[in-house]
Amino acid sequence: MISTPRPGEWAELDSGTGLGLEDVAPGTFNMTIQTDRYTCREYAQREREAIWMRVWQVVGRAEDLPNTGDWKKHDIGDQSFIIVRGKDGVLRGFVNACRHRGNALCITETGNAKRGFLCQYHLWSYNLEGKLRGVLREELAGQIDKADNSLLEVPVDTFAGFIFLNPDPQAVPLREYLGEEVYRLLEPYNIDQFTTVMDVKEAIDCNWKVVMDAFEEGYHINGIHPQLLAVLNINPKTARYQFFENHSVAVAPFEVQGAGPQKQVEGILALPETFPGTVAVIPRFQELIAPYQAENGDVDFPDGVTARALLQEATRDVLTGMGLDVSGLTDNQMSDNQGWVLFPNYFMTVRAGECHVVMSAPHPDGDPHHCIWHVASYMYLPEEFRDAVRAEPIVVEEPGSYKYFEALHQDYVQMPRQQKGLRNDRLDHMSLVKEEVVIAHFHSVIDRYMNKAQVNL
Structure with a gap:
């Protein structure tokens, strides 16, 4: 019997169709980004007409x-x-x-x-x-x-x-704008059944694109999120990408720090301190490692068994045990967050059972040095539990008064700092490194919309 490939198999390291960094040829995207798009009020006004009044x-x-x-x-x-x-x-x-x-x-x-x-x-x-x-x-x-x-x-x-809205009454249908492949790849997560567990909006002192750029790469983790290095093994060479006309998706295999089975298990058991979404999975993970655990607690796995694979099995078992459908997802989607960019202002990391979304939009005052950022989290839960955990939206009026979790707070502090640097007149461009290829693709879409609007004037 021939099995039908699951949509998530595109990200498999050995057999998937995703691109690695080495597959993105030099010149595919412009890696030099002009800084006036972050600071110029006239550019922001043109963005309004070319992008915000034209896209879903x-x-x-x-x-x-x-x-x-x-x-x-x-x-x-x-x-x-x-x-x-x-x-x-x-x-x-x-x-x-x-x-x-x-x-x-x-x-x-x-x-x-x-x-x-x-x-x-x-x-x-x-x-x-x-x-x-x-x-x-x-x-x-x-x-x-x-x-x-x-x-x-x-x-x-x-x-x-x-809910998607397009201000343009002549807009193409949403499905055409997103593309059939985006629908096919995201539908198995059943995000339509997820429940909102965090929903926060706040004005922040940076351009809306600074927010998008910040979440489209992991190159800043060493500098801004050093605590994650104690938990995660960051390896850009294993990242995989897909680029669509307007959108993109990237994923890197989830690996905890530590050499050998014992250190890998210890890293996974410590995950709830940094990733609360893993709390429900840890008890089942401990059951799965028990057969490989000595009386003194040391763990040793035979060939073919890994801590990563057992974490994936535990995640599938827990979600399935709650009556949730994860049958359309691969084992890797049990553990690996896929980072989706839906143009113009939607970034989402998603894995089985949960997703986290960052959105940004120009500030209503039209000042390119300000924007509204919107952060939200969603979980896949049985229907009987959804009302109990559903979060009400929060609009933060006093800057700094809302306490984001550690990694998000670090980004919150960093983004205005970048905007201050971008104000310098002599800094006329940014130079991206290859790990920031998603940012380069994102700005190529901006350029296309802006150039098209210029031609139509």
């Missing part, structure tokens, strides 16, 4: 709007939109403006409008499909064509449980 971007989770009439407001720079769940269960998006005199319909972040939207200025009303339903003193209003004064609709769709 994540605006929330479908689970945030479970009921008829549930809505949320989403701002992109100075543009404001509403996403609402209709009576038919469909999510729709509209420009957040009454068609009468432009008054904003929704001021708060979320709410419920089961009976539709009512403009508080002159009491024009709209149903959940955006149709103009009522006009104050309609008999005296004159020639008001209700059909021609519906709310202005914008494309909205969902993938992996995330």
Whole structure:
């Protein structure tokens, strides 16, 4: 019987289709990045038109709007939109403006409008499909064509449980924008069934691309996250990549520090101190190593058995035992975080049972030295546990008041420091090393959108 390859097999070191660093030929991407794209207000304004008003971007989770009439407001720079769940269960998006005199319909972040939207200025009303339903003193209003004064609709769709919105009414479908391969590779994780366990937004003093760059490479781990070096074995030569038209994915095998079975096991048992998501797996891992453990606690494995493989087996056993479907994932996906970049501003690390997302967007004030960063974590849990752990969104008003976990805090401190350096006039470009090839690809997509907009002027 011939087995069907799993989507995750692309990342296998010996037989996968992913690229290694040595496979990315010199000149494939521009490794010299001009710094004015981080500091120039005029460049930021052109980005607004070329990218932010033209591409699909994540605006929330479908689970945030479970009921008829549930809505949320989403701002992109100075543009404001509403996403609402209709009576038919469909999510729709509209420009957040009454068609009468432009008054904003929704001021708060979320709410419920089961009976539709009512403009508080002159009491024009709209149903959940955006149709103009009522006009104050309609008999005296004159020639008001209700059909021609519906709310202005914008494309909205969902993938992996995330709500995507595109400000461009002529946008290609989301599936076409993301690409069939992105759908195929991500669907086995069942991210649409994950539950939000952290959701934090905060203004930060750096350009939105500084945030994206920071999470698109592991080259900074030695300098910014030295504590991880005591846990992880960082080997760029084993990393694998896939580059799509707009997006990319990279993965490096998860290896704990230490030579020999004993040190490997000790490293895995210490993982919960740095990676809390492993807490539930450790008891099963200890059961699996017990047959190879002497009375004094020393561990020795026969050929073909490794601590990594037992950690993967334990992860699959625990998730399957909770009734969760991980059958479409490879053993390596039990342990290895894949780093996904969905253009323009979505970075996600995902492995079986959990994912962590970083997003960034230009600050509404238009200053390229500021942005809004959004960090969130999601877990795959049985339905009966989801409500108990679901986190409410947090908007941090006072800089430094929210306590991120250690590695994330280190990035939080570092990114404004980079922006300060980028302000220097004589620093006109950055020079990337090969390990930063994902950053180079990301900026090649920016260049393509910016150049296309320039040609269309």
